[in-house]
Amino acid sequence: MSPEPDRAAWTLHDFDGDPVTRYLARKSFLYLLTFFVAVTIDWAIPRLMPGNPIDGLISRIQADPTASEELHGYFTESFGLDQPLWQQYLNFWRGLLHGDLGPSIAYVGSRVSELIWAALPYTLALLVPAIVLSYIAGNRVGAMAARRKVLDNTALPVAYILTATPYVWLALVLAYFLAFKWGIFPVSGAYDFSIQPSWTWEFAKSFLAHWFLPFLTLFLVSFGGWAIGMRNLIIYELESEYTNYLQSLGAPSKLVRKYAYGNAVLPQMSGLALALGAVVGGALVTEIVFGYPGIGTLIITALQNRDYFLMQGLFLFIIVGVLIANFVVDILYVIVDPRTRAGIQGS
Amino acid sequence: MAAAGQQADLLATPEVALTGEGATGEGGAPRGARSELLHFAIRNPKLVIGLSVVLAFLTLAIVGPWLTDATPFEFGYPLGEPPSKEHWLGTTSPGQDVYAQFVYGLRSSFIVGALAAAVAAVLGMAIGFVSGYLGGVVDEVLSMLTNIVLVIPTLAVLIIVSAYLSVGSLFSEAMLIGLTSWPWAARAIRAQTFSLGSRDFVSLARLSGQGTVKVIVREIAPNMSSYLFLTFILLFGGSVLTAATLDFLGLGPSQVMSLGLMMNNAVSNAALQLGMWWWFIPPGVGITAIVGGLYVMNVGLDEVFNPRLRRT
Numbered sequence: 001m002s003p004e005p006d007r008a009a010w011t012l013h014d015f016d017g018d019p020v021t022r023y024l025a026r027k028s029f030l031y032l033l034t035f036f037v038a039v040t041i042d043w044a045i046p047r048l049m050p051g052n053p054i055d056g057l058i059s060r061i062q063a064d065p066t067a068s069e070e071l072h073g074y075f076t077e078s079f080g081l082d083q084p085l086w087q088q089y090l091n092f093w094r095g096l097l098h099g100d101l102g103p104s105i106a107y108v109g110s111r112v113s114e115l116i117w118a119a120l121p122y123t124l125a126l127l128v129p130a131i132v133l134s135y136i137a138g139n140r141v142g143a144m145a146a147r148r149k150v151l152d153n154t155a156l157p158v159a160y161i162l163t164a165t166p167y168v169w170l171a172l173v174l175a176y177f178l179a180f181k182w183g184i185f186p187v188s189g190a191y192d193f194s195i196q197p198s199w200t201w202e203f204a205k206s207f208l209a210h211w212f213l214p215f216l217t218l219f220l221v222s223f224g225g226w227a228i229g230m231r232n233l234i235i236y237e238l239e240s241e242y243t244n245y246l247q248s249l250g251a252p253s254k255l256v257r258k259y260a261y262g263n264a265v266l267p268q269m270s271g272l273a274l275a276l277g278a279v280v281g282g283a284l285v286t287e288i289v290f291g292y293p294g295i296g297t298l299i300i301t302a303l304q305n306r307d308y309f310l311m312q313g314l315f316l317f318i319i320v321g322v323l324i325a326n327f328v329v330d331i332l333y334v335i336v337d338p339r340t341r342a343g344i345q346g347s
Numbered sequence: 348m349a350a351a352g353q354q355a356d357l358l359a360t361p362e363v364a365l366t367g368e369g370a371t372g373e374g375g376a377p378r379g380a381r382s383e384l385l386h387f388a389i390r391n392p393k394l395v396i397g398l399s400v401v402l403a404f405l406t407l408a409i410v411g412p413w414l415t416d417a418t419p420f421e422f423g424y425p426l427g428e429p430p431s432k433e434h435w436l437g438t439t440s441p442g443q444d445v446y447a448q449f450v451y452g453l454r455s456s457f458i459v460g461a462l463a464a465a466v467a468a469v470l471g472m473a474i475g476f477v478s479g480y481l482g483g484v485v486d487e488v489l490s491m492l493t494n495i496v497l498v499i500p501t502l503a504v505l506i507i508v509s510a511y512l513s514v515g516s517l518f519s520e521a522m523l524i525g526l527t528s529w530p531w532a533a534r535a536i537r538a539q540t541f542s543l544g545s546r547d548f549v550s551l552a553r554l555s556g557q558g559t560v561k562v563i564v565r566e567i568a569p570n571m572s573s574y575l576f577l578t579f580i581l582l583f584g585g586s587v588l589t590a591a592t593l594d595f596l597g598l599g600p601s602q603v604m605s606l607g608l609m610m611n612n613a614v615s616n617a618a619l620q621l622g623m624w625w626w627f628i629p630p631g632v633g634i635t636a637i638v639g640g641l642y643v644m645n646v647g648l649d650e651v652f653n654p655r656l657r658r659t
Contacts, residue, residue, distance in 0.1 A: 034495045041504070045511055157643075164584065164639030166591045168610055169631030176619050176627070274531065277500030284502070285592055289614065303510055303596065311510055318503045326498055 020334050027330045031323045038319045042312050043092045047085075101313035106305035112313035115298060120317075122190055123294035125211060127283050130218035131276070137219075138226020139268060143261055145227065146234035156231065162224030167282035171217045171289035178213060185213050188291040214283075214290045222279055229271055233264035266337055273329040276322050387651045394647025400640030404633065408457050411450030419448040419604035430625050437625035440616050445609075449629045452606040456587050456637060459521045459605075463586035466525025467532060468579045474529070475536025476563045480544050490537070497530035502592065509598040520599050524586050532578050539571050573652040577645055584641040591634050606630035 095102070101112035142159075145152045179187035191197065191206040237243060237260035246256050287296030295314060302310035388394055417424065420443065427440040436445035478489040504527055514520045543549060544567070552566045568575070593599045594607025601608070613619070613627040 030491070030494055031498070033491070034498050037495055038499060042507070045507055160643050161635060161639050164588075164642055165635045166588055166595075166607075166631060168592060168595045168607070169627070169634065172610060172614070172619065172627050172631065176622075176624060180619050180622065274497065277498075277502065280500055281502030281592060285595060288596075299506065300596065303506070303598070306510075308511075311507055315503050315507045318500055322500050323498065 023334060024327075024330060027327065031327060035320065035323060038316060039093065039096065040089075042316055043089060046308060046312070047088075096316070101316070102309035104307055104310050106301050106307040106310060112310050115310065116295070116313060116317050119294050119298050122292060123283060123287065123296065126214050126218060126287070126292065126294065127279065130215055130222065130283070131272075131279055134219045134222035135226055135268075135272060138223045139230045139265070141223075142227035142230025143234050143257075143264070145231045146238070147257065152231070155227065159224040159227040159231075162220050163228060165221055165224075167217060167221055168285045168289060170221060171214065171286045174213050174217055175289055186210055187213065190293050210290075210292070214286045214292050217286045217289075218279065218282055221282060222275070225275065226268065226271075229268055230264060233267055234260050237263050266333075269329065269333050269336060273326050276325050276329075280318060280322060384651055388648075391647045391651055393643050394651060397640045397642070397644025397647055400636055401644060404453060404637050404640070405457060407450060408453035411453065412447070415444065415447050415450070417444035417447040419443065419451045421447070427621065427623055429623075436629055437623070439612065439626055440618070440621065440623065445625055445629065448604050448609050449606075449633065451604040452609055452630060453633055453637075455517055455603055455605040456590065456634065458517050459524065459590040460583045460587040460637075462518065462521035463524035463528065463590070464579055464582035466522060467529040467582045467586070468575070470525070470529040471532030471536055471578070471582075472568075472575065474533040476540050476567065477559075478533070479537035479540025480559065480563055480567065482541075482544075486537075489533075493530045493533045493537075496527070497534070501527045501589065505589070505593055506596065506598060509593060514593075514598060514600055515602070516600050517603055517605075520590060520593065521586070524589050524593075528582060528585060528589065532582060535578060536571075536575070539574055540567055543567050543570060573648070577649060577652075580641050580645045580648070584638040584645075587634060587638050587641075591630075606633050 099113055101116075104110045104112050104115055107115060138159075141151075141155055145155050145159075175187050179185045186192065186206075186209050190210050191203060192210075195203055195206060197203060234257075238256070243256055243260065246259065247253075283294070284296030284299055286292070287294045288300050291297065295318070298310065299314055301307070302314060422442050424434065424438045424442045424444055426438065426442045428434065428438045430437045430445075434444055434446060436449055438444055439448075474489050474493060478486045478493075505523055508523060509520075512519070512523075514523065540563075549562060549566050552562050557565070590599065590605065591607040591610075594605040595611045595614075597608075597611055599605055599607060607630070609630040610627050613623070616626075618624075618626040
């Protein structure tokens with residue numbers, strides 16, 4: 001690309017502000033709107049569903065005097081069922097913006113927000129390394145498979161099997177063989193119950209041993225998807241016009257592959273944003289299988305105890321988490337894709 | 348639930364492969380092109396392998412229940428026995444027949460997968476076609492809607508909705524999954540419609556005074572039928588995985604046996620600790636085989652439809 005049109009694009013859009021800012025502002029608007037929709041869904045679902053779960057809750061509270069007083073206060077304050085709907089809706093937002101997600105029913109005496117904050121580090125400890133490492137490794141292997149027939153014929157079928165495997169089942173199989181049958185890894189909890197969390201080698205070892213299998217589950221399933229995506233994209237790029245042109249100029253194949261990789265990374269990165277929700281879902285069920293004390297374990301507790309406040313809090317929390325992660329990916333995308341910087345909208 | 352978002356990646360062709368390009372676009376492919384497709388189809392190992400696996404499990408789902416007298420929820424068999432001549436896949440610890448649960452579970456997987464994929468495909472097509480063909484404000488609004496539903500994690504919505512709704516049948520489970528899994532399909536179809544919309548034959552139809560619906564149904568849809576079919580297959584696979592996750596969490600119908608429910612029962616009855624592998628291995632093998640078969644078949648079909656990919 002010659003420098004002239006580039007500079008023209010910059011000056012043209014300078015009046016509307018920096019294109020990167022505009023791009024991120026548009027994305028932020030979308031995420032704020034999504035958050036608004038999510039909060040509305042969260043508010044509306046208990047009120048729309050047949051069988052009125054709130055009535056059920058009130059009758060349960062009456063049966064359980066310990067929880068009664070605290071919950072009663074929350075009802076009049078946040079649910080306020082005698083008030084008009086718009087007032088209930090505003091109250092819901094007010095509570096939310098104060099960081100108040102209500103009391104937990106399953107864990108009497110705890111606030112929903114406290115429970116979630118306590119579980120969050122464990123889920124992040126699984127998710128972040130699994131997402132980052134599987135993305136890197138999957139892209140590498142996929143790119144290699146695209147140009148080596150032997151690898152293509154061996155790694156690709158494995159990748160297809162992995163991406164078709166339910167997270168739950170892979171977790172079950174790994175737990176059964178590596179933990180219960182052969183006893184290589186411990187299972188249940190995030191560390192040995194006999195030791196206290198502390199900055200010691202003993203604790204770190206115990207933590208890593210408990211962490212590894214759930215991490216491996218998430219890593220393997222996501223890895224398959226990335227490898228397949230990258231392999232297909234590279235093959236497509238290697239057949240495009242610019243590749244033919246480069247090859248006809250006699251460019252070394254290493255250079256051609258470098259360009260193909262650079263172009264293939266962009267759709268993969270958009271894919272990363274799309275895949276986040278699925279990986280989060282996978283992490284939740286994986287935690288349940290391994291008894292790992294993160295968000296997923298909270299969800300199953302909430303479901304089993306019909307703890308609606310906890311469920312609604314978790315729902316909002318997961319969505320906010322995914323929105324933030326999406327925003328991070330958007331920022332990375334700006335760094336990787338020169339077109340967004342030049343003010344030309346990428347696909 | 349694996350990779351609902353990565354499904355879009357599995358569609359290798361960023362550009363639409365016109366079914367029978369050069370034809371008028373009205374009656375689909377001419378006879379010559381059709382037999383050519385068949386020629387490549389039976390010689391494509393990916394398509395043949397994927398399709399065989401899917402058909403084998405479909406056959407098992409249809410025929411399997413006839414081969415046993417046991418029903419999935421029936422008690423009274425030996426407690427927790429490994430596979431034997433009487434019980435091909437063993438029994439559960441409360442004394443149910445695992446084979447019966449497995450084959451009825453396979454049925455549920457196919458039913459939910461097909462129904463959910465159909466719902467999602469109809470929604471995705473309606474929104475994608477209209478959005479891509481009309482453009483302008485309609486496109487802005489529909490794209491915004493698509494992006495919002497796309498970014499909300501499906502599983503979170505499904506968990507909260509099914510917790511309040513208490514899903515009672517495969518049909519309502521499929522509806523729920525279909526209603527949340529259409530966005531990537533809508534986005535992909537919108538992009539394809541957008542590129543097809545500027546072709547001459549579409550402009551001609553528009554100039555001759557045909558209405559929007561008629562142009563979409565008669566000109567655009569037939570010309571991307573292969574792409575739509577591939578989208579349906581991916582939606583099918585994704586729905587089977589999502590259903591398995593919901594059933595495992597105990598959020599599916601409790602009166603109907605499913606592969607996810609089998610895993611749920613196995614975990615809550617400590618099958619892992621007791622070493623009863625025959626209880627939780629088969630359901631996962633079933634799901635992985637169906638979904639993997641669908642994905643591999645999808646790649647094979649893609650190569651058959653799109654001559655540019657046949658080289659590989």
